[in-house]
Amino acid sequence: MISTPSADRWLPKLVLSPTLAASLIFVYGFILITIALSFTESRLLPNSEWAGLERYEQLFDNDRFWTSAQNLAIFGTLFIVFSMVVGLLLAVMLDQKIRGEGFLRAIYLYPMALSFIVTGTAWKWLLNPGLGLERIVQQWGWTSFTFDWLVNPDKAIYTVVIAGVWQSAGFAMALFLAGLRGVDSEIIKAAQVDGASLPTIYRRIIIPSLRPVFFSVTLILAHIAIKSFDLVMALTGGGPGTSSDVPAIFMYQFSFTRGQLGVGAASAVMMLMTIMAVMVPLMYAEARAGRDR
Amino acid sequence: MKFKTTAVAIAAASMMAGAASAAEVEVLHWWTSGGEAKSVAELKKMMEAKGHVWKDFAVAGGAGDAAMTALKARVVSGNPPTAAQIKGPSIQEWAKEGSLGSINDAAKDWDKLLPKAVADIMKYKGNYVAAPVNVHRVNWLWINQDALNKAGGKAPTNYDEFFALADKFKAQGLVAIAHGGQPWQDATVFESVVLGVGGAKFYNDALVKLDPTALSSPTMLKSFDTLAKIKTYIDKDASGRDWNLATAMIMNGKGGMQFMGDWAKGEFTAANKVSGKDYACVAAPGTANSYTFNVDSFAMFNVKAADAKKGQLDLATAIMSPEFQEVFNLNKGSIPVRPGVNKAKFDACATKSMADFDSTAKSGMLEPSFAHGMALPSATQGAIVDVIAKFMNSNMSSKDAVAALVKAAKTK
Numbered sequence: 001m002i003s004t005p006s007a008d009r010w011l012p013k014l015v016l017s018p019t020l021a022a023s024l025i026f027v028y029g030f031i032l033i034t035i036a037l038s039f040t041e042s043r044l045l046p047n048s049e050w051a052g053l054e055r056y057e058q059l060f061d062n063d064r065f066w067t068s069a070q071n072l073a074i075f076g077t078l079f080i081v082f083s084m085v086v087g088l089l090l091a092v093m094l095d096q097k098i099r100g101e102g103f104l105r106a107i108y109l110y111p112m113a114l115s116f117i118v119t120g121t122a123w124k125w126l127l128n129p130g131l132g133l134e135r136i137v138q139q140w141g142w143t144s145f146t147f148d149w150l151v152n153p154d155k156a157i158y159t160v161v162i163a164g165v166w167q168s169a170g171f172a173m174a175l176f177l178a179g180l181r182g183v184d185s186e187i188i189k190a191a192q193v194d195g196a197s198l199p200t201i202y203r204r205i206i207i208p209s210l211r212p213v214f215f216s217v218t219l220i221l222a223h224i225a226i227k228s229f230d231l232v233m234a235l236t237g238g239g240p241g242t243s244s245d246v247p248a249i250f251m252y253q254f255s256f257t258r259g260q261l262g263v264g265a266a267s268a269v270m271m272l273m274t275i276m277a278v279m280v281p282l283m284y285a286e287a288r289a290g291r292d293r
Numbered sequence: 294m295k296f297k298t299t300a301v302a303i304a305a306a307s308m309m310a311g312a313a314s315a316a317e318v319e320v321l322h323w324w325t326s327g328g329e330a331k332s333v334a335e336l337k338k339m340m341e342a343k344g345h346v347w348k349d350f351a352v353a354g355g356a357g358d359a360a361m362t363a364l365k366a367r368v369v370s371g372n373p374p375t376a377a378q379i380k381g382p383s384i385q386e387w388a389k390e391g392s393l394g395s396i397n398d399a400a401k402d403w404d405k406l407l408p409k410a411v412a413d414i415m416k417y418k419g420n421y422v423a424a425p426v427n428v429h430r431v432n433w434l435w436i437n438q439d440a441l442n443k444a445g446g447k448a449p450t451n452y453d454e455f456f457a458l459a460d461k462f463k464a465q466g467l468v469a470i471a472h473g474g475q476p477w478q479d480a481t482v483f484e485s486v487v488l489g490v491g492g493a494k495f496y497n498d499a500l501v502k503l504d505p506t507a508l509s510s511p512t513m514l515k516s517f518d519t520l521a522k523i524k525t526y527i528d529k530d531a532s533g534r535d536w537n538l539a540t541a542m543i544m545n546g547k548g549g550m551q552f553m554g555d556w557a558k559g560e561f562t563a564a565n566k567v568s569g570k571d572y573a574c575v576a577a578p579g580t581a582n583s584y585t586f587n588v589d590s591f592a593m594f595n596v597k598a599a600d601a602k603k604g605q606l607d608l609a610t611a612i613m614s615p616e617f618q619e620v621f622n623l624n625k626g627s628i629p630v631r632p633g634v635n636k637a638k639f640d641a642c643a644t645k646s647m648a649d650f651d652s653t654a655k656s657g658m659l660e661p662s663f664a665h666g667m668a669l670p671s672a673t674q675g676a677i678v679d680v681i682a683k684f685m686n687s688n689m690s691s692k693d694a695v696a697a698l699v700k701a702a703k704t705k
Binding site: 043045064124128131243253256 | 358361362365368369383386387390474475476479528529530531532533670671672674675679682683685686687697
């Protein structure tokens with residue numbers, strides 16, 4: 001085999017170049033095409049007739065877009081916060097050197113192995129007032145019990161949060177747990193010698209040292225939230241009516257079923273902007289914190 | 294080296310085969326379920342009898358959404374199929390993109406065979422670019438016959454009778470109106486209500502011509518009020534329910550009646566239910582003399598080669614032939630789009646539908662279904678359906694709904 005120093009230099013680049021080219025074209029290239037389409041008259045098929053900001057005006061004039069944006073804000077915030085809180089709590093509890101940790105960990109992590117379609121369908125049945133929870137509790141004798149969020153237009157988006165958290169909290173837990181295991185035990189022992197109680201140790205030492213983990217978890221959960229499509233489709237179908245619509249569903253319907261590719265592209269660009277607005281400051285802050293350390 | 298020669302030989306052979314055989318007819322459709330697949334197989338048989346090669350391009354799923362995505366990719370790459378299942382104003386949208394070809398040579402007598410309302414949809418700038426396959430009637434009301442008999446046995450002909458009957462059903466412990474809370478089903482009910490409350494002329498002005506005066510008229514307000522009242526007879530679990538589950542409610546005696554197109558009959562038939570004994574099919578209240586149609590059709594794409602064009606014209610002729618129309622529609626549960634088809638094997642509901650189709654075509658009360666993509670471009674239709682879905686699922690007042698409807702109708 002040839003293994004000269006120069007081969008060491010070019011071989012990795014050569015091996016990586018197809019992946020690089022593929023992601024340049026299929027990710028960044030298509031982002032550019034989408035941005036370009038959002039400024040055109042594209043209807044059923046893409047065309048290149050210039051339309052200026054007309055598509056954006058149409059988009060911002062559409063009530064349904066604002067409903068979906070509002071839903072994304074509600075879903076995104078609650079989904080990230082609750083997944084993190086539940087995930088962190090589970091991780092801290094599992095971290096107490098309990099028996100059967102591996103078994104419990106697998107149970108909590110298992111929902112992650114399901115696709116969102118399965119999660120959505122299962123929760124659709126559980127939350128359906130005529131089939132699931134409400135009916136069972138009423139049959140147990142608590143006849144005035146109601147839990148009709150799934151069919152209540154004002155509450156439907158919260159059922160998506162419930163199902164989403166159920167699915168993703170275990171994943172957040174796994175990341176936090178890995179982070180907790182990485183905390184230097186010397187520091188903890190030192191704190192114990194100083195007489196710090198366990199909650200204090202967690203609050204003042206361990207959790208602050210998990211900062212990079214918080215960053216990764218936020219990053220991953222945020223992009224799951226923003227691109228969420230399958231979960232909403234399976235659970236509520238955007239309904240009742242359009243009350244639990246999210247931008248991804250809006251984008252799909254306008255681009256592919258309503259012959260308004262331009263408006264669909266504009267909404268996709270708005271989704272990209274949302275991701276950037278969340279991610280760029282986060283990544284910037286993280287990069288700076290990294291340098292300061 | 295040997296491999297290379299073989300490859301060349303195969304390539305040459307396949308080219309010769311392509312040139313020698315008759316036209317390959319590639320048809321994109323999403324008729325993949327039981328009765329529908331049988332119907333398509335019939336068309337395949339007829340085309341093969343004429344010496345063509347049938348290439349099936351079936352894309353299942355999403356009521357055609359997936360198929361449309363596949364079709365777009367094919368057309369953009371410059372390799373369209375011979376024909377694709379496209380209906381309503383979408384035919385015009387595709388024709389406007391320059392993708393469709395004229396089939397006038399196969400359609401010389403179609404003007405005589407098809408009602409004008411249907412023929413206009415199949416044409417672009419005076420040329421036939423699509424072949425109609427069947428007619429579904431949308432403004433049906435399906436009633437549980439047992440419950441109806443208990444309530445006096447008279448099907449409602451206007452909304453006063455309708456709500457009186459609904460109250461009786463409620464008293465029998467039924468869900469008076471079986472409905473699935475999905476936007477297109479909401480729109481289906483709305484369409485029948487507008488037709489029943491305002492009549493065919495009003496329906497045409499409001500939902501086909503999108504005349505702002507009609508859209509903002511007191512009649513439209515009354516339609517929404519009626520819809521709001523219908524809403525109160527629907528169970529709260531309806532949200533997201535599929536239409537066939539709502540039909541099943543009628544069958545198993547949980548539901549009283551359902552607004553749905555005649556594809557619902559397929560469900561009854563599959564469950565061995567008989568019309569007049571287990572269920573009643575009547576025109577939606579106030580719409581006995583009018584007819585909203587949903588016509589499936591195959592749009593014909595631009596094909597260049599002469600033999601391919603010949604195959605396409607043969608396909609169009611086969612689709613419109615009485616033999617195909619009979620077999621296809623018997624399988625699908627719809628009715629033939631042309632006269633001259635043997636009616637003997639069609640059931641009572643279908644025969645009634647045929648009679649009404651003929652009479653409304655003559656009286657001008659034959660209207661394209663708005664909820665099923667026959668009347669409006671998809672963008673406008675979608676915007677209006679959004680308004681209806683919102684109305685059905687919120688406390689929106691009829692007045693606000695009318696205002697939102699007028700705004701949505703401006704969507705282009």
